[in-house]
Amino acid sequence: MVSTDLSSVASQVRRDIVRMVHGASSGHPGGSLGCADLLTLLYFDAMKLDPASFSMDGKDEDLFFLSNGHISPVWYSVLARRGFFPVEELATFRKLNSRLQGHPATEEGLPGIRIASGSLGQGLSVALGAAQSKLLNGDDRTVFTLHGDGELQEGQIWEAAMYAAHKGIDNIVSFVDCNGQQIDGSTEDVMSLGDLAAKWSAFGWHVLTCDGHDMDSLSEAVVAGKANRGSGKPIVVLMTTSMGKGVDFMEGTHKWHGIAPNDAQLESALSQLEQTLGDY
Amino acid sequence: MVNSRYILTTEPTEKKDTRSGFGAGLLEAGKHNKNIVALCADLTGSLKMGDFQKAFPDRFYQVGIAEANMMGLAAGMTIGGKIPFTGTFANFSTGRVYDQIRQSIAYSEKNVKICASHAGLTLGEDGATHQILEDMGMMTMLPNMTVICPADYGQTKLATEAIANHVGPVYLRFGRPAVPMFLRSDVPFEIGKAQKLTEGNDVTIVATGHLVWEAMVAAMALENRGIRAEVINVHTIKPLDGKTLIESVSRTGCMVTAEEHQRLGGLGSQVAQLLAEHNPVPMEQVAVNDSFGESGTPAQLMEKYGLTSEAIIQKVETVIARRAAADL
Numbered sequence: 001m002v003s004t005d006l007s008s009v010a011s012q013v014r015r016d017i018v019r020m021v022h023g024a025s026s027g028h029p030g031g032s033l034g035c036a037d038l039l040t041l042l043y044f045d046a047m048k049l050d051p052a053s054f055s056m057d058g059k060d061e062d063l064f065f066l067s068n069g070h071i072s073p074v075w076y077s078v079l080a081r082r083g084f085f086p087v088e089e090l091a092t093f094r095k096l097n098s099r100l101q102g103h104p105a106t107e108e109g110l111p112g113i114r115i116a117s118g119s120l121g122q123g124l125s126v127a128l129g130a131a132q133s134k135l136l137n138g139d140d141r142t143v144f145t146l147h148g149d150g151e152l153q154e155g156q157i158w159e160a161a162m163y164a165a166h167k168g169i170d171n172i173v174s175f176v177d178c179n180g181q182q183i184d185g186s187t188e189d190v191m192s193l194g195d196l197a198a199k200w201s202a203f204g205w206h207v208l209t210c211d212g213h214d215m216d217s218l219s220e221a222v223v224a225g226k227a228n229r230g231s232g233k234p235i236v237v238l239m240t241t242s243m244g245k246g247v248d249f250m251e252g253t254h255k256w257h258g259i260a261p262n263d264a265q266l267e268s269a270l271s272q273l274e275q276t277l278g279d280y
Numbered sequence: 281m282v283n284s285r286y287i288l289t290t291e292p293t294e295k296k297d298t299r300s301g302f303g304a305g306l307l308e309a310g311k312h313n314k315n316i317v318a319l320c321a322d323l324t325g326s327l328k329m330g331d332f333q334k335a336f337p338d339r340f341y342q343v344g345i346a347e348a349n350m351m352g353l354a355a356g357m358t359i360g361g362k363i364p365f366t367g368t369f370a371n372f373s374t375g376r377v378y379d380q381i382r383q384s385i386a387y388s389e390k391n392v393k394i395c396a397s398h399a400g401l402t403l404g405e406d407g408a409t410h411q412i413l414e415d416m417g418m419m420t421m422l423p424n425m426t427v428i429c430p431a432d433y434g435q436t437k438l439a440t441e442a443i444a445n446h447v448g449p450v451y452l453r454f455g456r457p458a459v460p461m462f463l464r465s466d467v468p469f470e471i472g473k474a475q476k477l478t479e480g481n482d483v484t485i486v487a488t489g490h491l492v493w494e495a496m497v498a499a500m501a502l503e504n505r506g507i508r509a510e511v512i513n514v515h516t517i518k519p520l521d522g523k524t525l526i527e528s529v530s531r532t533g534c535m536v537t538a539e540e541h542q543r544l545g546g547l548g549s550q551v552a553q554l555l556a557e558h559n560p561v562p563m564e565q566v567a568v569n570d571s572f573g574e575s576g577t578p579a580q581l582m583e584k585y586g587l588t589s590e591a592i593i594q595k596v597e598t599v600i601a602r603r604a605a606a607d608l
Contacts, residue, residue: 057360106388114359116388119379125349126384129356129364136317136338137360156380159349166344 006215008276009081010040014246015273016077016090016280022266024094027102030256031148032074034179034241037213039078042144046222051083054111062141063130065115067123068148068177069103070258076100079112080280087280121154123147124174128164131172142226145174150182153191158203164234165204173225174236177212179243181254200236212241247272281499281508285467286475288434290500292462296433298454298490299397303328305440306365306395310336313363316444319354320367321347326456327367327397347372351380351392358390363444366392370399370453371412378418385449386422393443394419398456399429400540401568401585402490402578411573417545419451420518426471427517429453429539431492434465435515442469453489455540457578460493463513474521476528480508483596484528484535488514488547490587491538491566497589502596509596517547522554529555534603535563536595540587543567562602564595 013036021027043049047062066075073093080087085099092098099108103118115126123145131143151157164172176196184190193199197207206228210221221237228235243257244250247269250261261269282290310316310332318332319341333340343350347368354364366373373396374381385392396415403411419427426448430436436454443450477492478499487495492513499509510528514521529535535555537548548565555563568585582588 059360063359115355115390116383119383122348122352122380122384125352125380126356126359129353130359131356132341132353133357133360133362136362139360156348156352159346160352163343163346163349163353167341 006040006044008274009044010036011274012277013040013074013077013081015270015275017073018247018261018266018269018273019279020073020077020090020093021260023091025260026094027073027260028070028258029073029261030181030243030250030254031068031071031177031179033245033247033250034212034243035071035074035146035177036245037215038146038175038218038239039074041215041218041222043078043082045219047144048141049082054084056114058114059137060139060141063114063143065123065127065130065143065145066104066117067145068120068151069117072102072104075104081277084112085110090280120148120151121156124157124160127172128160128169131169132167134171142229143172145172147174147176149176149178149180149193149196150187150190152176152193152196161200161203161205168232169234170229170231172234173222173228174234175239176236177241178238179241181243181257183254183257185254196238204233206231206233206235208235208237210237210239212239213245281478281480281503283477283479286464286477286513287462288464289462290496292460294461295458296461297456297458298430298433298436299326299456300328301430301433301436302395302397302440302452302454303331305437307331307335308437309441309444310339313444315361316363316365317341317357318365318367319343319350321345321350321372323368326369327395329367347377348380351377352384354392355384355388355390358392364392365395367395367397369410370396370415371410374415374418375412382422386424389424390449391447393450393452395452397454399453400455400490401573401581401587402455402457402540404456404578404581405575407575408572413542413568413573414545415453416517416541416547417549420545420550424449425518426450428471428515429489429517430515431489431513432459432461432463434461435463435469438465438469439515442471446471455490459490462493462496472516472519472521474524475513475515476524477511477513478509480510481531482508483510483600484525484532485509485511485538485592485596486514486525486535486547486551487511487538488517490540494587494589495538495592498592498596501589501593507596507600514547517550520550520554522558525551525554526558529559529561533561534599535561536566536592536599537563538566538587538592541567543569562599562606564599566591566595
């Protein structure tokens with residue numbers, strides 16, 4: 001069983017997300033809320049990290065790559081809560097001269113970020129490169145990635161998928177946020193993804209599924225992902241989530257993909273999310 | 281007039297392709313630094329990467345026909361300290377993967393060396409689909425990117441070794457055909473430092489890549505007619521050695537640029553900007569004039585599209601006449 005503390009961290013992360021997006025009057029709350037549980041688990045439980053002295057190379061550490069960079073609010077919140085940078089800095093999200101760019105970037109030197117992302121479909125290739133670098137260096141830590149399900153419409157993802165299987169890269173664990181939504185509507189309406197498990201399997205990957213809002217289910221997937229090392233095959237976790245999870249009026253719809261709540265909506269959202277670690 | 285510091289011979293007897301210079305330089309760099317890795321998108325033979333592959337099989341990555349993935353992999357490999365050299369044709373090294381380079385390499389400041397062969401018209405018979413003439417412009421516009429286009433085999437080898445020691449993203453452009461070997465290969469390659477190959481006070485000829493030898497041929501022909509041209513080899517397009525160019529036109533008062541690239545966005549565009557800001561002397565460009573290429577032999581294409589020593593001489597005559605008219 002995973003510690004119940006993780007759920008209380010995730011609750012604070014969700015508060016941070018809606019407050020950040022409200023403060024910036026822009027941003028992407030839906031996918032951020034949906035992935036709050038996974039990122040909390042990774043950064044507070046599953047990954048070996050050194051928040052106090054972040055290094056680009058991340059030698060002997062586990063690495064995380066956010067390929068769907070638009071859900072930056074959840075990543076920034078988790079990084080700050082984990083001690084990579086002061087939580088007060090979350091208030092600068094999307095504002096001029098901030099290290100918290102709309103989409104993650106390295107140029108401003110925000111600890112925790114190793115590559116810019118936002119233009120979709122690039123993160124799996126980058127993470128595979130980092131994973132191969134670890135293999136060359138004899139570094140046995142794991143590389144984790146997160147992708148949107150809509151993002152899988154980008155062709156580069158499948159170039160990378162084919163490559164990973166061909167090279168037998170097994171020190172990477174990729175999560176797909178299966179919320180079934182994208183900007184213009186449901187993935188089913190916009191561009192059907194078909195049988196994703198069959199697709200990844202046909203590309204030569206091990207395929208797991210998990211409940212993205214159940215810490216035990218997520219933890220089992222992470223443990224299985226790490227244990228995959230040595231199998232000679234990459235592993236993908238199809239993680240079922242609800243976009244907007246935790247805020248009733250944002251849940252299960254594409255409409256909160258990329259808009260900010262107004263003052264009343266913020267108040268309503270915060271009333272549904274317990275303040276556990278103190279707001280920034 | 282010939283600067284023996286850089287010029288090996290003005291009567292070269294040997295020709296070699298610049299891509300082979302890249303292959304030799306990559307092998308050499310790989311011997312000196314175990315962090316150097318190479319990635320290739322199914323063009324190992326064309327890029328002359330076979331020797332590196334043989335010598336360092338564990339550091340060579342065949343990525344198949346998937347250039348976007350290759351650029352992302354290269355960016356990722358820098359995390360952990362690797363120095364990736366990617367190899368494919370210039371077309372597939374730039375236009376096809378511009379967004380991958382922009383976000384994952386240039387904006388992310390990754391130490392990736394994008395090595396691009398078969399640039400320009402001299403790719404030849406494959407035709408316009410493969411003859412990219414916009415690559416230097418695209419790469420020059422990217423912040424953080426260094427852009428290099430060496431002139432002959434030896435210089436390409438030196439440039440390849442030099443970029444291995446330079447921290448930051450680099451675009452290295454070279455080509456397919458065998459071209460005269462006329463530059464000394466025992467002088468260090470300094471990124472960002474233009475080379476004054478001849479000295480003269482009548483006209484400045486600024487050239488890059490395959491057009492540098494054409495500029496030398498033009499300068500020698502002009503010398504016979506009493507026109508002393510100063511030929512400057514701009515092997516580094518970005519950062520541009522503006523100081524050397526401005527100093528030269530302060531004496532010559534006119535300039536011709538020459539490149540195997542579109543006139544918009546290439547060396548000539550950049551130099552025009554430089555002159556407009558610092559010393560707006562008459563200037564003419566030898567470059568492809570807003571058109572695609574076509575199938576043909578490299579020599580036929582260079583002739584048809586006006587990228588020859590004769591074309592340079594014509595532009596020199598034009599620019600000297602313009603300068604004279606302006607003096608009246």
